[in-house]
Amino acid sequence: MELFNNLAQGFAVALTLSNLFLAVGGCFLGTIIGSLPGLGPSNGVAILIPLAFTLGLDATEALVLMTSVYYGAMYGGRISSILLNIPGDEPALMTTLDGYPMAKKGRAGDALVLSGVASFVGALLATVGLMLLAPILARIAYLFGPSEYFALYLLAFCTLGGLASRNQAKAALAAMLGLGIAMIGLDNTTGLPRFTYGEMHLMDGVDFLVAIVGLFAVSEVFVFIESHGKNSAIGVTLDKITVPFRDIVRCFPAMLRATGIGFVAGILPGAGASLGSFLAYMAEKSVARDKDSFGTGNPRGVAAPESGNNAAAGGALVPMLTLGVPGSGTTAVLLALLLTLNITPGPLLFEERPEVVWGLIAALLIANFVLLIMNVPMVRLFVTILSVPPGVLLPGIMMVSFAGIYSLSGSAFDLVLMIIFGLLGYLCRKIDVPTVPIILGILLGNKMEDSLRRAMVISDGDWTYLFSSGISVGLWIAAIAGFVAPIFLRPLLKKPAQPGN
Amino acid sequence: MEIRVRKTVFAGALLGGIGIAGSAFAAECIAPANPGGGWDFTCRTIGKIMHDIGAVDKPIQVTNMAGGGGGLAFSHVVNERNDDGELIVAASSATATRLAQNAYGGLMADQVQFLGAIGADPGIIAVAKDSPYMSLTDLLDAVIADPTSVTFAGGSAAGGFDHLKVLMALGRAGFTDVTSVKYIGVDGGADAITQTIGGHTQAMTGDMSEVVGFLAADEIRVIAVFTDERVPGFEQIPTAKEQGIDIVSVNWRGLYVPLGIDEADYDRWSDALAQVAASQEWQDAMVANGLAPFTKVGRDFQDYVNGVIGEIETLSREIGVIQ
Numbered sequence: 001m002e003l004f005n006n007l008a009q010g011f012a013v014a015l016t017l018s019n020l021f022l023a024v025g026g027c028f029l030g031t032i033i034g035s036l037p038g039l040g041p042s043n044g045v046a047i048l049i050p051l052a053f054t055l056g057l058d059a060t061e062a063l064v065l066m067t068s069v070y071y072g073a074m075y076g077g078r079i080s081s082i083l084l085n086i087p088g089d090e091p092a093l094m095t096t097l098d099g100y101p102m103a104k105k106g107r108a109g110d111a112l113v114l115s116g117v118a119s120f121v122g123a124l125l126a127t128v129g130l131m132l133l134a135p136i137l138a139r140i141a142y143l144f145g146p147s148e149y150f151a152l153y154l155l156a157f158c159t160l161g162g163l164a165s166r167n168q169a170k171a172a173l174a175a176m177l178g179l180g181i182a183m184i185g186l187d188n189t190t191g192l193p194r195f196t197y198g199e200m201h202l203m204d205g206v207d208f209l210v211a212i213v214g215l216f217a218v219s220e221v222f223v224f225i226e227s228h229g230k231n232s233a234i235g236v237t238l239d240k241i242t243v244p245f246r247d248i249v250r251c252f253p254a255m256l257r258a259t260g261i262g263f264v265a266g267i268l269p270g271a272g273a274s275l276g277s278f279l280a281y282m283a284e285k286s287v288a289r290d291k292d293s294f295g296t297g298n299p300r301g302v303a304a305p306e307s308g309n310n311a312a313a314g315g316a317l318v319p320m321l322t323l324g325v326p327g328s329g330t331t332a333v334l335l336a337l338l339l340t341l342n343i344t345p346g347p348l349l350f351e352e353r354p355e356v357v358w359g360l361i362a363a364l365l366i367a368n369f370v371l372l373i374m375n376v377p378m379v380r381l382f383v384t385i386l387s388v389p390p391g392v393l394l395p396g397i398m399m400v401s402f403a404g405i406y407s408l409s410g411s412a413f414d415l416v417l418m419i420i421f422g423l424l425g426y427l428c429r430k431i432d433v434p435t436v437p438i439i440l441g442i443l444l445g446n447k448m449e450d451s452l453r454r455a456m457v458i459s460d461g462d463w464t465y466l467f468s469s470g471i472s473v474g475l476w477i478a479a480i481a482g483f484v485a486p487i488f489l490r491p492l493l494k495k496p497a498q499p500g501n
Numbered sequence: 502m503e504i505r506v507r508k509t510v511f512a513g514a515l516l517g518g519i520g521i522a523g524s525a526f527a528a529e530c531i532a533p534a535n536p537g538g539g540w541d542f543t544c545r546t547i548g549k550i551m552h553d554i555g556a557v558d559k560p561i562q563v564t565n566m567a568g569g570g571g572g573l574a575f576s577h578v579v580n581e582r583n584d585d586g587e588l589i590v591a592a593s594s595a596t597a598t599r600l601a602q603n604a605y606g607g608l609m610a611d612q613v614q615f616l617g618a619i620g621a622d623p624g625i626i627a628v629a630k631d632s633p634y635m636s637l638t639d640l641l642d643a644v645i646a647d648p649t650s651v652t653f654a655g656g657s658a659a660g661g662f663d664h665l666k667v668l669m670a671l672g673r674a675g676f677t678d679v680t681s682v683k684y685i686g687v688d689g690g691a692d693a694i695t696q697t698i699g700g701h702t703q704a705m706t707g708d709m710s711e712v713v714g715f716l717a718a719d720e721i722r723v724i725a726v727f728t729d730e731r732v733p734g735f736e737q738i739p740t741a742k743e744q745g746i747d748i749v750s751v752n753w754r755g756l757y758v759p760l761g762i763d764e765a766d767y768d769r770w771s772d773a774l775a776q777v778a779a780s781q782e783w784q785d786a787m788v789a790n791g792l793a794p795f796t797k798v799g800r801d802f803q804d805y806v807n808g809v810i811g812e813i814e815t816l817s818r819e820i821g822v823i824q
Contacts, residue, residue, distance in 0.1 A: 043535075046535050050563070053545065141695050141699075142695060142698050142699035142700075143699060144699070145699055145700075145701030146685070146696075146701065186570075186658055187658070187659075188658045188686045189658075189659055189685070189686070190659055190660070190821070190822070191602075191658045191659035191661065191664075191686075191820075191822045192822065193604075198606060198607075199606075200572040200573060200576065200605070200606045201568060201569060201573070203568075203569045203570060203572065203604070204568065204569065204570070269688075269692060270688075270692075319695075323691055323694075323695055324691035324711075325689065325691040325692045325695055326688075326689070332689075336538055336541075339710075339790070342789045342790070344713050344714045344791075345691075345714060346713070346715055346717065347714065347715065347717075347718035347720055348717050348718045349714065408567075410565075410566055410567075411568060411573060454685040454687070457652065457683055457684070457685050458652045458685065458701065458702065460649050460683075
């Protein structure tokens with residue numbers, strides 16, 4: 001078996017004492033970085049790259065450290081989503097929807113353990129997928145051109161309506177606001193700046209992290225101040241921490257479905273982890289019989305996005321290694337690291353540098369087990385944070401947020417922008433407009449617009465180009481079905497709430 | 502034992518990092534982007550070699566200042582560090598392009614001094630392996646006959662250097678209807694190749710380092726390289742000049758310094774940069790990173806940059822990126 005030989009070779013490279021130490025250290029650092037609002041996997045990895053240079057690590061060691069940080073941050077992002085209702089990074093956004101209500105019900109420990117296991121399942125299966133199929137899967141990326149990507153993003157937007165079960169119009173308004181914000185910056189198709197008002201800081205557009213931290217963390221502080229510290233989302237009740245075996249078993253099929261969706265989204269360079277976790281969540285909601293319980297702390301709504309985004313993180317390594325195309329901000333930083341280490345990713349990487357590839361895969365497997373072991377006992381530590389009074393905890397979170405956002409570009413402009421987003425988030429809360437669709441609008445809107453404009457350039461403005469391949473037609477059908485079906489099916493599916501819910 | 506050593510190194514590196522960040526006396530190289538990119542490479546590699554070969558007596562500290570496509574660092578240098586003789590800043594063709602297109606908030610190229618470039622990533626045009634276009638002239642003829650028949654993909658936004666290269670080549674072939682040329686800017690050179698191999702676009706415009714992996718795997722055909730001579734290591738790729746298209750276009754890697762520094766400081770830095778260019782360490786680093794030799798240091802380089810900026814400005818006006 002060539003595969004096992006390769007894997008054995010990989011473990012021989014990765015399982016040295018110093019590499020193991022780097023893996024454990026990287027996982028720990030990554031989890032912390034991921035869980036801090038304002039510090040996501042991509043700037044976490046970027047901040048640590050100089051460290052790899054300073055330590056004089058060789059190629060394999062540097063990769064072990066950085067991928068451990070990467071996977072660790074993907075795991076860690078869920079922690080503040082669940083405990084504080086503040087996503088630690090953009091792929092953890094969807095986890096707030098059910099994770100936080102679950103914590104609010106006193107099941108914070110359960111939610112953390114369940115999402116930890118879900119992350120493990122997603123990341124492990126994605127790593128196995130990467131190992132078995134990477135050279136074949138890389139071909140899928142060739143099939144996706146602008147029209148296919150446009151249809152894929154359209155699918156995401158068409159299911160967005162299902163996100164808010166209470167008031168669809170407000171969710172649509174929020175998504176539009178996000179789309180509007182996504183327009184800011186340099187327009188790829190004409191090379192002209194839009195809505196920047198000559199401000200150089202706006203040329204690169206609005207960073208998602210600035211928007212997330214502003215809308216979620218800063219607005220929380222405003223609400224807290226307004227109510228003289230009485231009305232805070234923070235202040236979740238605690239109970240005994242046990243491993244929720246029943247939930248894990250019940251959510252297992254959801255984890256597998258979400259892993260599949262997330263992995264495919266990860267393989268497509270134009271999609272990425274955020275889209276993976278979003279589609280995984282929406283798919284789970286649409287197949288569930290108890291739709292109404294999503295958004296109120298349904299364990300499956302916690303497991304699905306976590307499996308989805310971790311699987312996407314693993315999937316994103318496929319185009320990065322085999323094509324040199326980064327599928328996400330973090331893989332872009334990892335790619336730059338590879339190039340600096342004189343490793344050229346490309347179709348031949350698996351043949352030319354097997355020690356690097358298989359060492360990396362072995363390191364990912366090790367990191368995954370380390371993270372699972374680390375995350376379950378550490379749950380207690382994280383949940384203890386909640387017993388800190390909000391009056392102390394919130395300023396602490398603010399401090400970390402400001403430092404994290406400042407580290408993005410080293411300019412105070414982003415801080416001002418973050419506070420403006422905080423005011424927007426406060427306003428949205430007052431008039432009960434959900435903030436999650438705003439972020440999704442910013443995240444997905446940019447790429448959807450770019451795909452459409454590119455398609456129009458290629459086809460000289462011929463709209464039929466958008467339906468010119470089997471893949472895009474299939475995605476269009478799914479998108480239309482996803483948009484129309486709930487309108488007609490909702491009255492039919494309306495069933496009395498299940499007993500016990 | 503190994504763990505103990507690592508720990509010590511780790512702690513030492515952290516302390517060292519804090520120490521360097523806190524000191525004002527060491528020379529500084531600003532990389533106007535996040536760690537890992539081309540500008541970061543320029544600062545780290547050139548800075549390290551300068552110290553290793555003794556061209557400077559203290560290690561050079563690297564600061565990453567990302568934002569505005571290099572514009573934030575540029576305005577920082579012009580407005581706050583104009584007389585700082587201990588400062589160098591990484592630059593490339595992208596810096597010249599953005600200056601030419603007035604993308605740095607009204608700041609001009611003559612508000613700093615371009616010190617020199619000591620390596621370059623050669624510009625290339627590639628097509629899919631099964632493409633009907635066998636040479637650069639085939640491709641350009643097809644565009645001239647029917648501009649809608651070919652879409653170019655590149656890693657920079659419209660009006661960026663990858664786009665302009667194509668327009669310059671077409672201009673040399675006598676085609677000047679620049680707005681009819683179809684170009685899409687995607688997220689990086691590798692993405693542009695993926696789109697081209699997938700058949701969504703007909704040709705890819707980018708740099709040599711971006712296509713090396715695909716070239717080795719025989720997935721693409723590079724039909725022209727925009728250098729004077731064929732590139733060492735890639736002798737099978739014909740230059741555009743050989744095919745009758747008189748264009749040389751490379752993505753150079755170099756440095757600029759503030760305008761208001763002493764003549765002595767300028768000479769000291771250009772001397773140090775020339776020493777790096779001549780060193781074996783730099784030759785090795787170039788080979789490892791797919792760079793071709795391209796050494797222009799001092800006032801010559803300033804003239805070269807001015808010439809490039811002039812040409813880009815004219816072209817950008819024609820395609821409507823600037824008014």
